[in-house]
Amino acid sequence: MAGAGERHLTGWALTNTVVIAYALFPVWWIAALSFKDPSTLTDGNFVPEKWTLENYRGIFETSEFTRALINSIGIALIATVIAVVLGTMAAYAVARLRFPGKKVLIGMSLLIAMFPPISLVSPLFNIERILGIFDTWPGLIIPYMTFSLPLAIYTLSAFFREIPWDLEKAAKVDGATPAQAFRLVIAPLAAPGVFTTAILVFIFCWNDFLFAISLTSTTRARTVPAAIAFFTGSSQFQQPTGSIAAAAVVITIPIIVFVLLFQRRIVAGLTSGAVKG
Amino acid sequence: MAEIVLEGITKRFPDGALAVRDVDLTVGDGEFVILVGPSGCGKSTTLNMIAGLEDITDGTLRIDDQVVNDKAPKDRDIAMVFQSYALYPHMTVRENMGFALRLAKVDKTTIRSKVEEAARILDLTVHLDRKPANLSGGQRQRVAMGRAIVRDPKAFLMDEPLSNLDAKLRVQMRTQISRLQQRLGTTTVYVTHDQTEAMTLGDRVVVMRSGVVQQVGTPQYLYDEPRNLFVAGFIGSPAMNFLHATLEENTLRTIVGDIPLAADVRQSLERQNAPRDLIVGLRPEAFEDPALVDPGRPGNTFSTTVDVVESLGSDVYAYFTEEDWQPTATSELEELAADSGLSETGASGHQVVVRLNTATRIREGSRAELWVDTSRIHVFDPRTGVNLTHHENRGG
Amino acid sequence: MNTPTPATSTAPGVAPGRTAALSEGARQERRLGLLLCAPAVVVMLAVTAYPIGYAIYLSLQRYDLRFPNQASFVGLSNYAAVLSSEFWWEAFWVTLLITVVSVAVELVLGFALALVMHRAIFGRGSVRTAILVPYGIVTVVAAYSWQYAWTPDTGYLAALLPSGEAPLTEQWPAIGLIILAEVWKTTPFMALLLLAGLALVPEETLRAAMVDGASAWQRFRLVTVPLMKPAILVALLFRTLDAFRVFDNIYVLTSGAHGTGSVSILGYDNLFTALNLGIGSAISVLIFLCVGLIAFAFIKLFGAAAPGSQEAGR
Numbered sequence: 001m002a003g004a005g006e007r008h009l010t011g012w013a014l015t016n017t018v019v020i021a022y023a024l025f026p027v028w029w030i031a032a033l034s035f036k037d038p039s040t041l042t043d044g045n046f047v048p049e050k051w052t053l054e055n056y057r058g059i060f061e062t063s064e065f066t067r068a069l070i071n072s073i074g075i076a077l078i079a080t081v082i083a084v085v086l087g088t089m090a091a092y093a094v095a096r097l098r099f100p101g102k103k104v105l106i107g108m109s110l111l112i113a114m115f116p117p118i119s120l121v122s123p124l125f126n127i128e129r130i131l132g133i134f135d136t137w138p139g140l141i142i143p144y145m146t147f148s149l150p151l152a153i154y155t156l157s158a159f160f161r162e163i164p165w166d167l168e169k170a171a172k173v174d175g176a177t178p179a180q181a182f183r184l185v186i187a188p189l190a191a192p193g194v195f196t197t198a199i200l201v202f203i204f205c206w207n208d209f210l211f212a213i214s215l216t217s218t219t220r221a222r223t224v225p226a227a228i229a230f231f232t233g234s235s236q237f238q239q240p241t242g243s244i245a246a247a248a249v250v251i252t253i254p255i256i257v258f259v260l261l262f263q264r265r266i267v268a269g270l271t272s273g274a275v276k277g
Numbered sequence: 278m279a280e281i282v283l284e285g286i287t288k289r290f291p292d293g294a295l296a297v298r299d300v301d302l303t304v305g306d307g308e309f310v311i312l313v314g315p316s317g318c319g320k321s322t323t324l325n326m327i328a329g330l331e332d333i334t335d336g337t338l339r340i341d342d343q344v345v346n347d348k349a350p351k352d353r354d355i356a357m358v359f360q361s362y363a364l365y366p367h368m369t370v371r372e373n374m375g376f377a378l379r380l381a382k383v384d385k386t387t388i389r390s391k392v393e394e395a396a397r398i399l400d401l402t403v404h405l406d407r408k409p410a411n412l413s414g415g416q417r418q419r420v421a422m423g424r425a426i427v428r429d430p431k432a433f434l435m436d437e438p439l440s441n442l443d444a445k446l447r448v449q450m451r452t453q454i455s456r457l458q459q460r461l462g463t464t465t466v467y468v469t470h471d472q473t474e475a476m477t478l479g480d481r482v483v484v485m486r487s488g489v490v491q492q493v494g495t496p497q498y499l500y501d502e503p504r505n506l507f508v509a510g511f512i513g514s515p516a517m518n519f520l521h522a523t524l525e526e527n528t529l530r531t532i533v534g535d536i537p538l539a540a541d542v543r544q545s546l547e548r549q550n551a552p553r554d555l556i557v558g559l560r561p562e563a564f565e566d567p568a569l570v571d572p573g574r575p576g577n578t579f580s581t582t583v584d585v586v587e588s589l590g591s592d593v594y595a596y597f598t599e600e601d602w603q604p605t606a607t608s609e610l611e612e613l614a615a616d617s618g619l620s621e622t623g624a625s626g627h628q629v630v631v632r633l634n635t636a637t638r639i640r641e642g643s644r645a646e647l648w649v650d651t652s653r654i655h656v657f658d659p660r661t662g663v664n665l666t667h668h669e670n671r672g673g
Numbered sequence: 674m675n676t677p678t679p680a681t682s683t684a685p686g687v688a689p690g691r692t693a694a695l696s697e698g699a700r701q702e703r704r705l706g707l708l709l710c711a712p713a714v715v716v717m718l719a720v721t722a723y724p725i726g727y728a729i730y731l732s733l734q735r736y737d738l739r740f741p742n743q744a745s746f747v748g749l750s751n752y753a754a755v756l757s758s759e760f761w762w763e764a765f766w767v768t769l770l771i772t773v774v775s776v777a778v779e780l781v782l783g784f785a786l787a788l789v790m791h792r793a794i795f796g797r798g799s800v801r802t803a804i805l806v807p808y809g810i811v812t813v814v815a816a817y818s819w820q821y822a823w824t825p826d827t828g829y830l831a832a833l834l835p836s837g838e839a840p841l842t843e844q845w846p847a848i849g850l851i852i853l854a855e856v857w858k859t860t861p862f863m864a865l866l867l868l869a870g871l872a873l874v875p876e877e878t879l880r881a882a883m884v885d886g887a888s889a890w891q892r893f894r895l896v897t898v899p900l901m902k903p904a905i906l907v908a909l910l911f912r913t914l915d916a917f918r919v920f921d922n923i924y925v926l927t928s929g930a931h932g933t934g935s936v937s938i939l940g941y942d943n944l945f946t947a948l949n950l951g952i953g954s955a956i957s958v959l960i961f962l963c964v965g966l967i968a969f970a971f972i973k974l975f976g977a978a979a980p981g982s983q984e985a986g987r
Contacts, residue, residue, distance in 0.1 A: 030818035099706025123724035146720035166363035174377035255809035271869035
């Protein structure tokens with residue numbers, strides 16, 4: 001009996017190890033690369049022989065990367081705030097109110113969730129040039145918040161449906177005005193859902209590459225994923241491998257932090273809209 | 278504390294469905310009134326209209342002599358206990374109970390003392406600083422009660438407050454609510470689908486069906502003098518037995534024998550132009566084992582085959598079947614069957630239950646004699662469900 | 674009831690206003706609902722519907738960004754040019770191949786992962802944390818990791834191959850590696866959706882099947898999968914549409930060289946390398962139509978319910 005149980009446990013341990021290794025090894029590899037000394041960069045070793053922070057020092061010395069990092073953070077944050085605010089309003093209406101056109105709204109956001117971004121790149125490229133927002137922060141914030149709105153609306157309305165409706169009634173009977181019922185009862189209960197949605201939207205914006213390379217042309221608004229693709233190496237004779245690896249690790253850190261801190265919520269948020277829906 | 282008056286209260290939903298029709302009801306100051314009926318009868322909608330959580334389509338609602346139709350719930354000074362308790366999950370018990378007072382801008386020390394007083398009454402003192410998630414079902418229910426009583430409102434509205442508790446706890450809480458209401462003397466409207474709760478708790482009971490009030494009265498009155506088939510079948514447990522009867526001259530032919538009609542009943546039947554086929558209602562306690570009845574007592578003795586005998590210690594229930602029951606299926610009977618779950622059992626024939634003294638010798642599966650007190654029959658018109666033996670229909 | 678009761682007359686001024694008050698309440702709710710949705714709707718329309726309309730307009734023009742003044746209306750000739758070009762068809766078949774293979778592999782792997790997470794006796798949390806990393810990580814970062822891994826001299830994976838092999842420079846190996854990168858990145862998302870679906874299969878139903886004599890495989894095939902059908906279809910629909918617009922991985926891994934470009938890469942190249950806005954827009958519109966066709970097919974053929982559709986009307 002004990003033997004069988006142990007074998008069972010070993011089996012699971014093995015399975016779990018395989019899964020974790022599968023998930024993490026490309027991350028480890030790029031991290032290893034970023035710590036390699038330029039002389040050993042091409043040795044193909046899985047573990048650096050000579051550890052160095054040289055690559056990190058390199059990318060933080062030039063404005064090419066720091067500027068892109070600021071762009072990435074600023075653009076993703078602003079787009080997230082706007083998308084979550086607009087999404088919260090719409091999701092509240094979808095979850096709580098009776099009004100005509102609700103199906104149209106849901107259908108439209110579904111459509112946009114399926115929309116191929118490349119189809120928008122050429123018209124947006126031209127429109128933004130005409131409006132003078134090409135290669136600016138708003139030029140990226142606008143498509144980001146639009147494409148993350150469906151995600152925000154779905155996730156938030158799923159969360160809002162979970163809030164017990166009776167509580168608002170109870171608050172009303174307890175003497176609350178609608179505003180008080182919202183501020184004192186509904187808002188504290190909705191906050192976790194809004195927060196989770198914000199993380200998902202942020203990851204979405206942080207991740208984008210297509211818009212970032214299409215709608216920027218200089219370092220003015222170029223975000224890190226796009227900037228990496230334009231890295232040239234610190235000297236003409238050098239491959240930018242080390243710099244790219246280091247920059248990649250830097251922009252991966254926030255994601256890892258989010259995942260470690262909020263994994264339960266991220267999972268709930270990712271699946272609530274799609275499955276229970 | 279206040280009187281609640283409903284005049285012609287009607288609720289029509291936007292889709293046109295009529296949920297409550299023309300309800301007239303006066304709940305006296307300090308009175309405990311129960312709204313009871315099967316699900317979908319409009320009792321909760323009525324309560325929500327009193328609370329102000331649903332618009333009133335038509336009619337007038339007065340609380341404490343003020344028309345409150347268009348007032349928001351917060352301006353009605355009423356407290357409500359919800360079926361789900363609706364406790365605020367992010368607040369402690371103390372904060373939950375003091376929430377209404379906090380909104381009313383009562384000063385902190387008063388809130389504190391009122392909450393602690395209510396907590397003492399409800400035995401919640403040690404739980405005051407816990408969150409609802411850490412409480413048991415019974416404790417949550419008491420917090421919901423506490424939230425209502427700290428307010429000292431004009432009225433309590435309770436929407437099936439005990440139905441989420443297990444059977445044993447429900448009985449205990451029932452007594453506690455009764456005691457609490459007597460002690461506070463606050464006007465209370467209580468909604469339930471459980472007729473036992475209705476019978477044991479209320480000063481008066483309002484039986485509703487399909488949005489219409491069927492009868493209002495004290496529990497005993499409703500039990501003794503149900504106005505129609507629905508009330509007769511809904512009130513009482515086990516429920517009243519309904520038997521098929523044929524009227525011949527002055528006699529009702531039933532499977533429990535021929536029952537002679539009293540003169541006032543016969544007059545009532547004539548006045549109502551009753552058909553030949555009728556429904557007779559007999560409560561289980563109208564039956565007895567003939568061996569245990571005084572020989573001189575008037576009544577019928579008949580013989581039948583007893584299918585099942587259940588001994589409860591204090592009573593014995595015996596069941597037999599009326600095989601040739603023709604379902605004079607009135608909508609009332611169908612709804613009653615659905616409510617009691619009878620329509621779900623898939624049993625054939627029509628079951629009759631009788632309550633006997635524990636001294637009875639009747640055995641399961643055997644042929645047995647039973648006695649029935651024919652003076653306690655109710656006669657219903659199957660077309661309308663009206664109780665032809667109701668005292669208002671008899672005599673002059 | 675329309676019959677006015679005498680009682681209403683004792684409350685003057687209440688009866689006439691009441692029905693109006695109700696509809697007023699309902700109207701207010703409507704107005705609030707529309708008002709709350711309006712900003713989101715305006716943004717979504719302005720940034721997607723208007724540009725796609727503009728893209729259709731552009732696609733009917735000869736519009737070379739080097740000579741913007743020579744733009745002129747050319748009807749459908751841009752579409753004719755695209756559809757008769759072997760580049761489009763190669764990109765189309767490559768995209769389709771990547772989509773079908775990666776989604777199929779993801780479904781199988783995702784199911785395996787979901788079952789591991791659903792049934793694991795321990796370490797469930799760490800497995801879940803680990804698989805969220807591929808989901809969250811920036812696609813470009815992962816793509817560079819793969820690229821360096823497969824580049825001769827730099828990568829450990831390339832080192833496993835016979836020397837002289839550079840898989841990213843040959844069409845079929847490169848497509849295989851693109852699929853691998855896609856699968857790695859998006860299987861976790863698939864697995865999470867399927868895991869949520871698994872959670873909806875009642876444990877008791879599975880026990881009943883066990884008592885009825887179903888083997889583990891039969892339980893999976895005859896009970897779990899049918900019950901999860903809606904979740905599976907939603908996951909498949911989303912992933913198929915997502916895979917069809919593959920761009921980031923290809924851009925980094927091969928830049929679309931050696932016959933590995935997807936339709937998105939083709940559109941991008943026409944716009945930013947050839948600077949041909951007319952042709953680029955025609956490709957954009959064609960991709961949009963393809964995606965629409967895939968979604969339509971899913972909904973019609975498999976009856977995939979759009980998420981939220983059941984509760985669209987409260």
